[in-house]
Amino acid sequence: MSAPSVLYDAPGPKAKARNVGYTIAFLVALAAVIWWVLATMAEKGQLDGEKWSPFVTDGRIWTTFILPGVQNTLIAAGLSILIALPIGALFGILRLSDHVWVRWPSATVVEFFRAVPVLILMFFANEFYFNFTDIASDQRPLYAVVTGLVLYNGSVLAEVVRAGILSLPKGQTEAAQALGLRKTQTMTNVLLPQAVTAMLPAIVSQIVVIVKDTALGGAALGFAELLSRIRPISNNYGQNMIATLVIVAVIFIVLNFIITSAASWLEKWNRQRKKGTGAVVAPGAVDDVATGQAV
Numbered sequence: 529m530s531a532p533s534v535l536y537d538a539p540g541p542k543a544k545a546r547n548v549g550y551t552i553a554f555l556v557a558l559a560a561v562i563w564w565v566l567a568t569m570a571e572k573g574q575l576d577g578e579k580w581s582p583f584v585t586d587g588r589i590w591t592t593f594i595l596p597g598v599q600n601t602l603i604a605a606g607l608s609i610l611i612a613l614p615i616g617a618l619f620g621i622l623r624l625s626d627h628v629w630v631r632w633p634s635a636t637v638v639e640f641f642r643a644v645p646v647l648i649l650m651f652f653a654n655e656f657y658f659n660f661t662d663i664a665s666d667q668r669p670l671y672a673v674v675t676g677l678v679l680y681n682g683s684v685l686a687e688v689v690r691a692g693i694l695s696l697p698k699g700q701t702e703a704a705q706a707l708g709l710r711k712t713q714t715m716t717n718v719l720l721p722q723a724v725t726a727m728l729p730a731i732v733s734q735i736v737v738i739v740k741d742t743a744l745g746g747a748a749l750g751f752a753e754l755l756s757r758i759r760p761i762s763n764n765y766g767q768n769m770i771a772t773l774v775i776v777a778v779i780f781i782v783l784n785f786i787i788t789s790a791a792s793w794l795e796k797w798n799r800q801r802k803k804g805t806g807a808v809v810a811p812g813a814v815d816d817v818a819t820g821q822a823v
Contacts, residue, residue: 579768597754608677616685642683650676673745692727732791
């Protein structure tokens, strides 16, 4: 039997019955909404087989539109993640500097790019690459999307890193200083490894946001990512817009589920690894050390 929680009182018989009633009411309401949506789609002919069959019978819809869109989405998201993570870590650490001339400019950069919408950053990046660089027109949307995602999400990740480090007890820093470690050694060897576990859920959430925000580049800049493939598919396969939206939404769900599952596995593995590194001490050894009898 598990110990009672100190955060809330265990529900009594009436509360349990009330919770069961709420659950049943919610499930009934959810079923009614699903039935209404499906009935409306059937009435409008959106459940007809010819609108869904191309995704099963015609492989060209995948090789020509969907898979290249998924590839471009992963390329843009992957590049943005690889660049934004170290930038976020760097600026998060710089914001904790004891030097004002380092801390204030870093805070200004982070707050500025965190306040500007990512779509505006993509527009600015696209105009910059168009007017001041020789990047080919077919590659410019990718560069603009990655730049906007890096600037915005890098600043958000900087705050995640700063908050993760500040969440650690001050005793960790004081113990490192007592051992004679410099500030850089304290940060890299003591604080950051412990803060990673606390930061991981927020970092994973931001990675999911990056994957989804690549769709902004397709809608605004013509970047050939997954969402931008909806209209060509609908135009070439019988105006099946609803079916295409559903397929694309499912693909995004699968991609983000893979990311969160991998992060959960990594977090679990990291915790098990930390538990496994502890030294195993015999039961009597503790008493011997406490009484001063250990050699």
